Amino acid sequence: MSASTRKRTAPRIGAFFDMDKTLISENSGSLYMKYRYERGEVDGWDLARGLFDYLRYKAGILDIRAFTQHAMLEFRGQSERKLLREARDFVERMVVPTVYPEAIEALRWHQKHGHIVAIVSGATKFVVRPVAEALSIKHYLYTRLEVEHGRFTGRVIDPLCFEEGKIYWLQQFIDERGIDLAKSWFYTDSVTDLPLLDLVGHPVAVNPDPFLFRAARRRHWPVKFYEPPPRTARA
Secondary structure, eight states, X not given: OOHHHHHHHSOBOEEEEOOBTTTBSSOHHHHHHHHHHHTTSSOHHHHHHHXXXXXXXXXXXXXXXXXXXHHHGGGTTOBHHHHHHHHHHHIIIIIGGGBOHHHHHXXXXXXXXXXXXXXXXXXXXXXXXXXXXXXXXXXEEXXXXXXXXXXXXXXXXXXXXXXXXXXXHHHHHHHHHTBOGGGOEEEEXXXXXXXXXXXXXXXXXXXXXHHHHHHHHHHTOOEEOOOOOOHHHHO
């Protein structure tokens, strides 16, 4: 076998990034509620309820599948194309300005070394895709919404790209591309990603929640503390 053949068939290396609080300094769901509030689409009560749900999620007491299924019912019958246009405006105005500068440095380092970089997020395509495009990331995995004839049915395709569901979608991705998880990286802030962190050879905790921080210290994993971009950059 020639050297060129061995090179083509050698396992590839991946660098996978969670999005919320890992690539960006905010929670995209909370930002979206704020965006809709500013547009007059939700009221102050909806905004407060969204914050309460986020706090329940961070405390580990929110049934994320039931929450997502219920939340997506609101979009039943709406045009996928229309939501994608609105989402691009939302991401450009409110999400991209919150990207951690250190996250961009990490992304570029992996790209420079020929690693396959991908976002692996529980958010939907309508947020993850514009973020990926803004950061020149070719690949992204996300929670999928069912669409028929260009309109949302209100149903979410199982499994959600969350906890074990991330592994489900990532496994298909790495199988298609011959990626070796034992040589790959995964960056996240959340203890909910512990199953995936345990699978990669290079787990990295970024601004970790208290539960992940303790787990990372016990396992001697790297812990990174990224600084949010200046507020002037987010205006």
